[in-house]
Amino acid sequence: MRLLQVLKQTPQIALGQFVRGQHYIRRKEGWESAIGLEVHAQIATKSKLFSPAPCNYGAPVNTQVALLDAATPGTLPVLNRKSVEAAVLTGLALSCRINPVSTFDRKHYFYADLPAGYQITQQRNPIASNGKLDFIVYTPSCHPAPYNHSCNIIQLQLEQDSGKSLHDEVDQRSLIDLNRAGIALMEIVFEPNLRDGEEASALIKELTLILQRIQTCDCKMEEGSLRVDANISVNRIGEPLGVRTEIKNLSSIRSIVNSIEYEVVRQIDVLEKGGEVINETRSFDSSRKETVPMRDKEMKQDYRFMPEPNLPPIRLLYEPNASSSSGPNILHVQRKMKELPEVTRNRLVKKYGIRMQSAIVIVSSPGLLEYFTAVMSFKNGESAVKVTNVLQGALMEILNINKIDYSQCPIKPKDVADIVSFLESSRINTAQSEIVLKKLLDDDARTPEQIIKEEGLEQISEDSEIEKMCLEVLKNNAKLVEGYKRNPSKFQKKILGTLDAAGKGKLNMKKASEIMLNLLKKD
C-alpha cells in the first residue's frame, strides 16, 4: 500500500500501473524494468586512503585534513594498506575474482569540493571483479513469501571520497568542508539484474549485513558511509534494455525503493506518450517523492581518465608463508573472513528448525543473533520456534517502544528462556509473559518465577473454574448469545474477547475457548 500512496501524491502519473505479485513488482502490461546499483561504501579505517588524516564522523569542519587532502602542491599519495585489505576481504565476501595486480587512475572533473581537480580511482584495473551477491527478497508488506535473487557484480574498486560543499543561501556563498575528502571508498558496481525497488532495497540490506559482519564498512546510511546510485531503464518485454537514467546519492532504504518505483513509472509514462527517455543524472526529492534532473551535471562529462603516475600498481600476494611486511596477502586476509549472513540463516533453519522468515529477522536485526543464541543455550537448543515467537513478538514490541535494540536489551537471556518454559507448560499465557517482560525491562530485580508468584500472574487452567467463569459471561451477555445464534462466526470472537477480559487475562484461553464453544453449542 505504501507505494501506491507514493503514486497518489504525483498526480501526473496514473494509478495502478503495476500490481504486486508474489515475486517482483509487476509492471504495466508489456513492460519490464532493469535496475543496476552502484554503491559507495566508506571503508572503516582510522585514516584516509592516501593520507594519514583521521576520518572521524562529525568532527568540526576542516579538522580531518592532511596536506594531501587539500591538494597542497608537491604532496604525494601513499596508499593505506588497511584499505586494501578491507577491499580484498569485501571482494572475497562478494565472491569476486581478486585481481593480483590492480592500478589507479585519475578521473578529472572540476568541482569545488574536489581539491585536486581529479579523483583517484580504479576505473581500468580494479582490485576485484566478477562477483555475485545472493540475497532474499522479503518485504512482508509486499512479498508474502521470501524469494531468492542474485545480482552480478561487475567490479569493486578503491577510490577517494570528495569533500562537501555547503551552500550559504543567505550570504550567497559556498563553503567547503574537506573532512570527507580522501576517505577510502569501495565502489561496488552491480549489473542491471534487478527488477524493482524492493529487490534493490533487499540487495542493499544484504550488502549491509555482509559489510557489517566483516567490519569493512559501518554502513550508516544516515551518516553517508553507505551511498547508493541507481541506474534505471525500462523496455517492452522481449526488447533490449532501454535508455537509462541515473539517480545519484540515495541515502536511505526508503528512498531507494521510492525513487526507483517513481522513476520506472515515469519512464513508462514518457515512452507510452511517445516521448523519449534521456540519458541523464537525476536526484531524488524525498519530500516530494519524485526524481528531478540534476542541473549542474547535465552536461555530458568526459572524465579524461589517465593512469595515476604517483602510485605503483597494487600487487597482492597469494602465499601462505609470506611475512606480513612483504605486502597485502590474499591468504592472510582470507583468515579474517566471518560466517556470512546467508550461511548463518541456513544454519539457523537447519539447526533449530525455525522458518526462513524468522532466520531472516534474526540475522538482520541488530544484536538479535547473539541474543537468540544466548537464549537457546539455556534451552539446550530446544523450543526454537517458541523462543523466536517471544523474541520477535512481545520482546521486539517492548524494545521498539523503548527505542533500543537487542544488543542493548537489559533482560537476561536466561530469564527469557525461563519465560518460554513457563509458556510451554501453560503456566502463563502470552499476555502474562508480556507483563513479566515489561517488568524485567523496567529493572525489576526479581526473577520471572518470583514475579509470576508475587504478582499472581499464573494462568487459570482448572476446568471447573473456567466453566464457572464461562457460565457467568453467558449469563451477563444475553445479547451476545442471541447474536451468536444468528451469526456464530461473527459473535464467537466477541464472546471469547469478553471472556478473556472477564478473566483479567489470566485464563488459559486455549482451554477456555474450547469450553466456551462447547457450552454455546449445547445451548
Add this chain to the structure above:
Amino acid sequence: MSLSIKEVVSRINSGSLTGRSLAEAAIDRAHKQKHLNAFTYICSKKDVERQLGEGSPKDLPLNGIPIAVKDNFCVKGMPATCGSKMLHNFKPPYTATVVQKLVDAGAVVLGKTNMDEFGMGNGTVDSIFGPTRNIWGLEKFMKDYSLPDWHVPGGSSGGSAVAVSAGICFAALGSDTGGSTRNPASYCGVVGLKPTYGLLSRFGLIPLVNSMDVPGILTRTVDDCALIFNTIKGFDDKDSTSVQHGLNGKKVETDDNTKVAGIKIGMPSEFFSHEMSPEVVECWKEISTLLKSSGAVVDEVSLPHTSYSIACYSVLNPCEVASNMARYDGLRYGHRTSKPESLRSTEALYAQTRHEGFNDVVRGRILTGNYFLLKENYEKFFCQAMKVRRLICQDFENVWKAGTELLLTPVTLTAAPTYSEFIKWDNRKQSSVQDYCTQSANMAGLPAISIPIKLNTTGLPLSVQLIGPKFSEELIFQVAKFIEASSNFQQLHATLDN
C-alpha cells in the same frame, strides 16, 4: 669559493671559517649579482642565522654550506612560486624531503631560484620574475647598463645553474623532467646530475610530469655533486615511487685516481643531429678520443627510437600537465581573480583565475593535454605515446645488454643562444631543439650527468653528457671525474674572485 665543499666544511669544523660569515658573504654576492635575476627569493641574514642556530653541531657533512633551491621545491617559511602568478603568494607549510635532508646535514638554504613557469621551458625566460641571465658572455653586453641582451642560462632550472656558476653558492637543487637540470648546467658551465628515477624523493617537488620528474643537483665539481647526492638520496615513505635499492645505504665514492681503462662507452649515432653545431660535435669527439686514448672501449651504438622521443614527450607532458594543473583553482591557495563578475559561479571563478594565473605556454599545454585525454583520443595519443616510450626504454636496455656501460653524448645542440635569438622561437621549437639529447634519459628513468669541458670561440661553455643504466651513479661519477680532471674546465667564479 674555489674550495670544494668538503674542504670548506672541514675549515668550518676546525673553526678557521664560520658558517655565518660564509652565508652572509653568499647573501651579499646574491644581492650584488641581482642583475642576473637568478633568485626569486633571497633569505635575510636573520633568516640564515636562525637556520645556523646557536653553536650548530659539528661533523655534519654539509655544515654551514650555502645552497640554493629551485622555486618548485617546498621549503617551509619561504615562497614556492614555480615562477607563476598562480602561486605568487603560496608559502608551503612543509619542506620537501630532499631539502630537509640538506638542512639536516647542516646546509643553509640561501633562497629560491628562478625558473620557467612550472618548469615548462628551456631558457628561464618564462617566469613572472622575468628572465634569468647567463653570467657567461655577459661582459659583451655590460657596456649598456640596461642589458638589452644576454645569453640564456638554459632551463628550466636556469636560476639554480646561474647561482652556482656565478659563485653565489656551492650547490643548488634543480629538477629535471626533460633536461631541465642538464641543459642549464651545460649552458652555464657547471656539473648537472639527473639521478635515477626513484632514487631521490619527489615529496615536496611541485610536479611537472610525475613519471619523469627527478630532483637535480647542480654543483661546480663532480666531487661536490657526489657529496650532495650521497646526502639526499634514499627511499622516502612519503613518495610511493621512490625505490628501495642497495645504492640507498651506500655512499658513492669518487676516487681521485679514477681510471677509465676497459670501460665500455657507447656513442649513440642517432644523437648526431643536423641542427647540432660543429663545435658541439667537435667537443663530443674530443672527449671520445680522450677516453679511447685512456684505455676505454669506445664504440658507436644505436638507439633507433631516439628521434621519436620529443614527439612522445610532446604528448605525455601535456597530459600530465593538464592533470597536475587542475588543482590550481584559487580556492585553497594561490592566485584568485578579484574580478567581481567572476564570482557569479564556481566555473566563472575557475576560468578567470586560471586565465590570469597561467601564462600562454601553460594554458596551451593544459588545452593540448585535455584534448589527448578525451575518451576518443586516449588510445590514439596517450596509449600510442606510452608504447613509444616503452620502445625508447628498450633501446637503452638493448644497449646495456650488449655490454655498453655508459653512453657519451652532447647535452645541447649548441652553446647558449642569446635571449634575442631564443625568444624568436616558439616554446615548442625551443623544447624540441633543447631537449633533443637529454629527453630520452627521462623517458627511461636513467641517470645522466652534464660535465663542462671547455669554452667555445666566443667564450661560452660546452659540455658533454654521460648516460648510464639505472642505479649506475657510481660509475657515472667515476668517469665524469676523469673527464673533469682531464679537461680542466676553469670555473668562472675563479676569475670573479680574483
